[in-house]
Amino acid sequence: MPASIDVIFTPDLLPLSPPTGKTVVVADILRATTTITFAIANGALGITPVLTPDDAFECAANRRNTIICGERRGKKVNGFHLGNSPCEYTKTAVSGKQIVLTTTNGTRTLWACRSAKQVFVGCFLNLQAIINSLMQVEGEVVIVCAGREGSYCMEDTVFAGACVASLSAAHLTDAAEAANILYRAHRHNLPSMLKDCYHGRKLAEIGLADDLEFCAQLNLVDVIPYQIDGQIVSPHA
Ligand code: MLT
Numbered sequence: 001m002p003a004s005i006d007v008i009f010t011p012d013l014l015p016l017s018p019p020t021g022k023t024v025v026v027a028d029i030l031r032a033t034t035t036i037t038f039a040i041a042n043g044a045l046g047i048t049p050v051l052t053p054d055d056a057f058e059c060a061a062n063r064r065n066t067i068i069c070g071e072r073r074g075k076k077v078n079g080f081h082l083g084n085s086p087c088e089y090t091k092t093a094v095s096g097k098q099i100v101l102t103t104t105n106g107t108r109t110l111w112a113c114r115s116a117k118q119v120f121v122g123c124f125l126n127l128q129a130i131i132n133s134l135m136q137v138e139g140e141v142v143i144v145c146a147g148r149e150g151s152y153c154m155e156d157t158v159f160a161g162a163c164v165a166s167l168s169a170a171h172l173t174d175a176a177e178a179a180n181i182l183y184r185a186h187r188h189n190l191p192s193m194l195k196d197c198y199h200g201r202k203l204a205e206i207g208l209a210d211d212l213e214f215c216a217q218l219n220l221v222d223v224i225p226y227q228i229d230g231q232i233v234s235p236h237a
Contacts, residue, residue: 002134002141004171005161007179010147019144023137024226025130025163027122028146029155030199032106033217034123035086040234041125041221043095047232049107053077060100062170067094070102074206076187077102080153082095085211086125099225105146110227113144119227124159124190125220131166133224141169143179154197155215158183191216 008017027033036047045065050056057079060068067081076083082093097123101107113119117139122130134141143163145156161183164176171193172180186193194200194212203211225232 002137002139002167002169004140004173005164005167005169005176006140006142006173007157007164007175008142008144008153009157009175010145010150011105011112012147012150014112014144015116015143019113019142021117022140022142023118023120023134024113024116025110025120025122025134025141026106026142026146027142027156027159028103028109029159029215030122030194030197030203031069031084031086031211031215032101032103032146033121034125034192035084036101036225037123037221037223038086038125038230039089039094039099040121040225040232041223042091042093044089044097044099045233046100047101047225048101048230049227049232051108052110053080053102056080063098065096066098066100068100070107072104074203074208075163085125085208087211087214088166103209105148109144109146110232114227116142116229117233121225121227121232122159124162124216124218126222126224127159127162128219129222129224131163133169134163146192148199151217153199154182155194155199156188158193162187190218
């Protein structure tokens with residue numbers, strides 16, 4: 001059982017509560033952590049999160065078997081192989097490949113958590129696997145929401161609350177309690193919550209409404225991608 005569970009609503013708050021030495025789950029439900037989880041479940045060998053499109057081109061240069069992926073303003077970047085729609089990351093597209101990924105908030109949050117003891121990548125697709133794994137943790141657990149350009153995001157907080165709701169811990173912070181309450185308000189209508197939240201509405205406006213249904217799926221896979229030495233890999237790698 002974890003000693004404590006905290007929820008950080010945006011990576012901009014991490015300087016106040018550094019992740020060093022803690023077990024972190026990074027959540028960017030729309031859509032980066034959903035995309036990463038599905039890509040790893042479909043056999044991607046590893047994902048290198050980088051901060052900018054220029055970094056992505058540089059990181060992939062001279063690397064074999066590597067595709068460059070991600071978004072800006074929700075859309076695929078010119079010259080990239082894939083955008084940030086999880087359903088693009090099929091077995092055919094990613095199995096056996098290395099991925100260099102840059103997204104507006106998700107990859108930035110993964111970078112910001114690099115000093116943690118361990119960093120898991122979580123989303124509704126692997127919720128139960130994340131919960132099972134957190135049950136084994138004895139130290140401090142922090143769920144870090146990617147948020148949206150420094151501000152709060154409902155969908156990431158609801159996911160954090162779904163983790164809190166299924167875990168016992170010696171101590172829950174007020175942020176964890178608040179996330180739990182928000183999850184309980186939405187647990188029977190996750191697809192509607194994703195459609196109604198700000199980011200969901202923005203994605204629908206640019207023709208990506210199908211991604212909302214996809215990201216709302218519960219326990220589609222049982223992998224827990226984790227970040228080590230700047231790379232996200234499969235637990236079976
Ligand atoms: C992000 O990292 O901000 C996103 O995953 C944005 C998106 O593509 O929906």
